[in-house]
Amino acid sequence: MNMKKILALGLLGLTIGTAAHAAKIEGTGSSFAYPAYKAWSKVYYDETDNQVNYTPTGSGSGIKEVIAGHVDFGGSDKPLKPKALRKHGLIMFPTAIGAITFAYNVEGVDNLRLSEAAISGIMLGKIKYWDDEPITRENAGASLPHKEILFVHRSDKSGTTFAFTYYLSKMNKEWRKKFGAKKVVEWPSKNRIAGKGNFGVATAIKSNAYSIGYVDYADAKKNGLDMAIIENREKAFIKPTPGSFEAAAVFADLDPKKDFYANIAYPPKGYPVVTATFALVPKDGKNSKEVIKFFEYALTKKNQLIEPVGYVPLPEAVIKKIQGYWVEKGLK
């Protein structure tokens, strides 16, 4: 159980204690989305007295629980195909966009630039030292040490790993052929350690010199980690900032006709490692309208609230589409 889960349990305990006079909705799933839903549900409760309890149990269980009807909505970082949604009587829409950064710990190297060749080389275990050519080529001024690269990854199954390997699969053919996009990967790099949760990875990077790993932007920022500037599809080097994530989000192919089914990583412009997180709602659940009310409030009134916790708010146009989608599905 990670820290977030414990906090969530505590929160749950607190909310159960208070009288249930207003609507109360239960959700579970993606831990990636948890900070956003937490921020939203807090203001929602303050302003409307309606409770939203969201527990970060992981995308897999979010999908399972919502299908089983144990919760009013599920959170998943992995979109379900429209066919699967129809089969289980669910609707799906994105709620926020997040980014995954390459956080590293090399003393004296501030603005590490990683080309696609360098990233694939490190991930495939072919580039072993910090001063190997593909890395030094883009970092002429920096004094990169002849030290072995320590790769840090997630030890638990996670949507973050899925989104990250999805990006790698889009970017690199060899990766795509050998590994593909998965929630847990047998990483080829020999010199590696793993951390539990984004928080565990961030801590491992912080306390081990010459390490690099993939961490969601929120945790990297919170831990004050250095984040690499990486090459995108246009061969431009992009710094991970909310602005560059937004530039990428514009290209998200989020289409209501396909129930917004899309993996948005590796867009043509902007920061390339971005991912959307989705909400799954039963079409005829007894609280489904309340769930939609909550997300409408969140997306239309409090969308900016999630920026400080490391997300990119969905673009206006997408929110309009989502609202249309709700009306069409008869939930608004």
Place this chain on the structure above:
Amino acid sequence: MELIFKKLAQISASLLFVILAATTIVLYLSAKPAIQEFGAGFLFESRWGVEETKNVSEVVPNQELVVDGEDADDFMEDEDDFIDDEDFVTDDDTESETNDSEIIYGALVPIIGTIFSTLIAMLFSIPIAMGIAVFLSEIASATLAKPISIAIELLASIPSIIYGMWGLFYFGPFIADIFGGNTVSLLVAGLVLGVMVIPFMAALSRDAIGTVPDMLKESAYAMGATKLEVIKDVVFPYAKSGIIGSIILSFGRALGETMAVAFVIGGVYQFVGKVTDPTNSIPVVLANSFAESSGLSLSVLFYLALVLFVMSFMVIVVAKHYLLRRK
């Protein structure tokens, strides 16, 4: 009244067996698909969650075609055929059947990681715990023994996640400074486990030593035995079964400890070359994968849990048989 009491005690005791049997049955049933799939080879397979393509020559060129599409947009729009759909709901059921590859799971790395981390913990904790127990019951004055006893009981009540955090933030980097290697490794996990079980072992051993009759000790002293001789030849042999019992209990706890180890063992499916390498243990694999698993990958976890269950059971049976019965 007597009868009711007797019956209640009987029920309590038999409840234990019911729980044990129920656990075994549930574990076995849930693990069955994985047992059928992998059999006993599961125990000797070192790969975990690795896809093995059965028909390499046919599959690869196919993918190549898709990937090599000249048009970059085509590449973006294509069906995401490289996504690993182990989650049962992602697609309709027929699609996954056509897949020519299967995912290999093997328990060897976590089994060995579990055994080694527990052994390190025992090597580290037994001498220290014995020292504490002997000091408290034989050497320390009452005024000193009391606060130390309270401290031990306090340590025993610290939740394991606290030990995990402590290991991750402070103890791990400290060990890495001394022994080299990374801040998370088999060694760190073993030592954190050792620290965790010391209070248990010390408190139980102290109680066991406390049962040694004063008369025996006094007679030995009267014969001219030194303190060391009394402890070695009178106290330990007398309290032997209690002390071994405390070690077995602690061993069991170390074997199944999850949260603390999850943060410090490294979580990597890799054999250790040296003790400062990261690896994995069974409870950690369970904790890390459970929430996100379904279908066969979930069944594999139950299989792994069954393996741990049998391991603990065997250790306890063997230990009891050899260490306690032979007199």
